[in-house]
Amino acid sequence: VSxxxxxxxxxxxxxxxxxxVLVEDGRAVRLAAHLARLAAGCAALGLPVxxxxxxxxxxxxxxxxxxxxxxxxxVRLTYTAGSGGRGLDRPQQLAPRLVAxxxxxxxxxxxxxxxxxxxxxxxxxxxxxMKTLAYLDNVLARREAKAAEADEALMLNTRGQVACAxxxxxxxxxxxxxxxxxxxxxxxxxxxxxxxxxxxxRLGVSVREATAPAETLASAEALxxxxxxxGVRPVSSLDGRGFAPHQLAERLAQAVQ
Amino acid sequence: VSxxxxxxxxxxxxxxxxxxVLVEDGRAVRLAAHLARLAAGCAALGLPVxxxxxxxxxxxxxxxxxxxxxxxxxVRLTYTAGSGGRGLDRPQQLAPRLVAxxxxxxxxxxxxxxxxxxxxxxxxxxxxxMKTLAYLDNVLARREAKAAEADEALMLNTRGQVACAxxxxxxxxxxxxxxxxxxxxxxxxxxxxxxxxxxxxRLGVSVREATAPAETLASAEALxxxxxxxGVRPVSSLDGRGFAPHQLAERLAQAVQ
Numbered sequence: 001v002s003x004x005x006x007x008x009x010x011x012x013x014x015x016x017x018x019x020x021v022l023v024e025d026g027r028a029v030r031l032a033a034h035l036a037r038l039a040a041g042c043a044a045l046g047l048p049v050x051x052x053x054x055x056x057x058x059x060x061x062x063x064x065x066x067x068x069x070x071x072x073x074x075v076r077l078t079y080t081a082g083s084g085g086r087g088l089d090r091p092q093q094l095a096p097r098l099v100a101x102x103x104x105x106x107x108x109x110x111x112x113x114x115x116x117x118x119x120x121x122x123x124x125x126x127x128x129x130m131k132t133l134a135y136l137d138n139v140l141a142r143r144e145a146k147a148a149e150a151d152e153a154l155m156l157n158t159r160g161q162v163a164c165a166x167x168x169x170x171x172x173x174x175x176x177x178x179x180x181x182x183x184x185x186x187x188x189x190x191x192x193x194x195x196x197x198x199x200x201x202r203l204g205v206s207v208r209e210a211t212a213p214a215e216t217l218a219s220a221e222a223l224x225x226x227x228x229x230x231g232v233r234p235v236s237s238l239d240g241r242g243f244a245p246h247q248l249a250e251r252l253a254q255a256v257q
Numbered sequence: 258v259s260x261x262x263x264x265x266x267x268x269x270x271x272x273x274x275x276x277x278v279l280v281e282d283g284r285a286v287r288l289a290a291h292l293a294r295l296a297a298g299c300a301a302l303g304l305p306v307x308x309x310x311x312x313x314x315x316x317x318x319x320x321x322x323x324x325x326x327x328x329x330x331x332v333r334l335t336y337t338a339g340s341g342g343r344g345l346d347r348p349q350q351l352a353p354r355l356v357a358x359x360x361x362x363x364x365x366x367x368x369x370x371x372x373x374x375x376x377x378x379x380x381x382x383x384x385x386x387m388k389t390l391a392y393l394d395n396v397l398a399r400r401e402a403k404a405a406e407a408d409e410a411l412m413l414n415t416r417g418q419v420a421c422a423x424x425x426x427x428x429x430x431x432x433x434x435x436x437x438x439x440x441x442x443x444x445x446x447x448x449x450x451x452x453x454x455x456x457x458x459r460l461g462v463s464v465r466e467a468t469a470p471a472e473t474l475a476s477a478e479a480l481x482x483x484x485x486x487x488g489v490r491p492v493s494s495l496d497g498r499g500f501a502p503h504q505l506a507e508r509l510a511q512a513v514q
Contacts, residue, residue: 006259008261011268078268088395088396133268140384158381
């Protein structure tokens with residue numbers, strides 16, 4: 001794999017995007033949805049959309065390099081604005097860089113213990129709705145969670161509204177309906193988030209994309225997390241309050257498998 | 258220079274810090290202040306502080322690689338959390354990575370035209386007070402400024418308070434006093450910001466570190482930007498409103514030279 005020069009703008013400034021694609025038994029799961037989101041991110045950041053053939057070649061190369069195929073692997077695609085420019089300003093001629101890495105992606109065996117992080121999600125930046133290389137706030141939120149002996153962080157946005165987990169979208173069940181923060185709250189348009197919303201619709205469960213203060217979760221019957229690698233992962237506690245397994249969460253987990 | 262592997266956490270997640278040091282006629286200017294800020298950032302991010310000898314060796318190597326010494330060069334130090342870990346979580350044993358690049362750093366010849374960006378500075382993340390590799394919000398703010406045919410972006414924080422420019426601290430002069438946003442507004446503790454505050458004190462000018470709504474700037478007599486490379490750069494306009502040169506800004510520019 002090509003190494004990255006130290007003047008790459010992805011490294012230097014977080015100027016770029018990524019995707020994390022689940023590969024099950026050699027098959028890239030929901031690749032079209034990942035590539036559509038990458039293309040939308042490129043449009044927002046002013047980057048050319050990489051060719052699908054180049055992406056597929058990089059993925060195959062990364063999987064081959066990672067050795068004997070794991071039943072479940074994660075391929076991480078990293079797409080940067082390339083080298084050049086002066087400080088924050090990009091060069092006139094962009095030469096973006098695409099790299100891929102692969103690693104085993106075992107499914108978490110346990111539900112997640114959540115704590116609310118102090119680091120907030122910046123819904124007043126378009127980057128909060130994209131999978132960008134500037135992910136440090138999420139790293140810091142996760143560090144807070146681990147320091148509190150939890151698995152994941154609940155991130156609020158700057159207005160104190162529920163946004164997401166550090167590396168997952170968040171759903172909650174209340175009043176017989178499924179709720180998830182609206183994208184405008186500073187939320188990544190998760191591939192699995194969209195799958196779960198679709199699956200709930202097919203099960204006849206109403207879904208509300210909500211702008212909800214943190215206190216809203218106090219009356220939730222259940223919480224769960226979603227992303228492309230974990231699917232649906234139940235939450236067993238939030239800030240020490242416990243949640244029992246919930247039938248709807250289990251049905252949705254099966255529906256998106 | 259060692260290339261960066263694609264699994265480096267600085268590239269993948271913005272998990273790291275940087276410094277941009279001015280080198281004038283071969284001498285690193287205010288290096289101690291840059292290294293102190295880097296050390297403070299390391300403490301906040303949970304990274305070991307790099308050895309000064311390693312930093313100086315990397316800087317010298319970068320300058321040598323850049324060829325015949327420019328009278329004014331900028332050395333960019335990039336310090337990442339290294340490779341490893343699973344997703345957002347760092348590995349148990351950190352192996353941070355330090356790289357440096359050098360480039361000529363001509364001083365801007367003209368005052369800066371500013372426009373207010375829509376992208377906001379997230380004062381509710383500690384990263385807003387550090388020079389981290391997750392700098393995409395600033396790249397986006399600068400892109401807005403360039404699209405509006407301006408030179409730099411004024412960034413407000415999520416409460417609509419004045420914070421900084423995309424790549425500089427901001428000062429304004431009003432009521433005979435010098436003002437600059439307080440760090441708590443989501444502001445980098447700029448090396449040149451501290452120099453200017455010190456110089457103003459020596460000139461007998463009172464300095465207020467302010468928490469100020471954007472409208473405060475409407476009554477400013479003058480604005481200027483500061484960073485290690487530009488020193489003090491006057492602002493000629495903000496959102497189309499013009500500013501004349503101001504004697505105090507000129508005195509401060511000379512004082513920190």
